[in-house]
Amino acid sequence: MPSCCIIADNAAQFTRVNFPENICLRFINFKTEYSFINPKETNHNSGLDFPKHLALDKDPIIRVPDYDEIREVIETSVNQFDDVFIILHSKEINPAYATIIALLNKIKGRAAVHLIDSQSLSIGQGFLIQSAMDLISNNTAGNLIEETLREHLPHIYTLLCTPGLSYLHNAGYIDKGQSVVGEMLSLLPIFSLEDGTFTPIDKLKNIHGVIDYFIEYIDEFDDLFQVSFLQTTTPAIQEAKLIKQYLDENHPATIYTEHPHNNYLSSLIGPKGFGLVVIENN
Incomplete structure (x- = not known):
């Protein structure tokens, strides 16, 4: 059985925490100025709210x-493994992607390297990593694993909503004028990750309207596998229970999960941003 390693980055989030001990999972860690984590627990974050x-x-x-x-x-x-799967968050919003490409062109080793641009982040990226682990555990050949992961890509959909447009401006995705006007009007813009790029698709006036939009979006799918809600920092959005209620009534076989977003996602959309990840069967 070939030895395998997965390299990811810490933009990923997961729907499960128990991973096979015989599969190496390594992370490229982005550091954030602010953190939900106590600074005594990490060397990478300042711990500032x-x-x-x-x-x-x-x-x-x-x-x-x-x-x-x-x-x-x-x-x-x-140099240590036969197959190395590098599964990163979208190259369109990943400031380290070009560096990784350059390094792969220089570094040679025994491994067959499989570089996957997830065109996503958070739970969407994590789903690909978990899928790779499952395939490795089933002794699937490296090339077939890569092919399967690429087949998943067009079936992962991410919507993000944020009142904190100053965060998107800080990350370079909107200009200063858009940030100022958007926050002055107290609108809740919704962005889709289209081919991995932040793409504005609508603006709504309140959270309930956004949740209704999310439910209508889910309703467009015929063959759902998983729906995940990315929660804000406390207090959590209570209206999220309407999404679960809708799925229980209309798609009872669909996996539903909720997750507080991690430091990386919060650094992009702010602590009061939230989102939806929809994964369909393929």
Whole structure:
């Protein structure tokens, strides 16, 4: 049986926490200026709470991993394993993607390297990582694993909603004017990850309207596998229970999960942002 390693980044989130011990899972860690984690528990975060707004002239709050840190993860992996699967969050919003491509062109090892742009992040990216683990556990050949993961890509859909447009401005996805006007009007813009890129699709006036939009969006699918709601920081959005109620009544076989978003996602959409990930069968 070939030895396998998965390299991901910490934009990923997972619907399960127990992974096979015989599969190596390594992370390229983006650092964030703010954190939900006590600073005593990590060397990478300051532990400062996420503010409601960011100053328009503030430096980016997401820190790209050091070049040598990325190189060490890749170099040791390709020399120790037969197959290395690198499953990253969307290259369109991933400031380290170009560095990783450049390193892969330089570093040679025994491994067959399978680079996957998830065109997603959070639960969508995590779903691909979990799928890779399942396939590895079933002794699936490396090329077939890559092919299967790529077949999943067009069946993963992500919607993100945020009142904190200053965070999107800080990350470079909207300009200063859009950030100021959007927050002044107190609208809730909804973005879709279209081919991995933040794409505005609607603006609504309140959370209940956004939840209704999410339910109508889910209703467009005929063959659902999983629906995941990405919760805000406390207090949680209670209206999310309407999504579960809709699924229980109309798609009882569909997996439903809720997750507080991690530091990376909060650094993109703010602590009061929330979202929906829909995965259909393929």
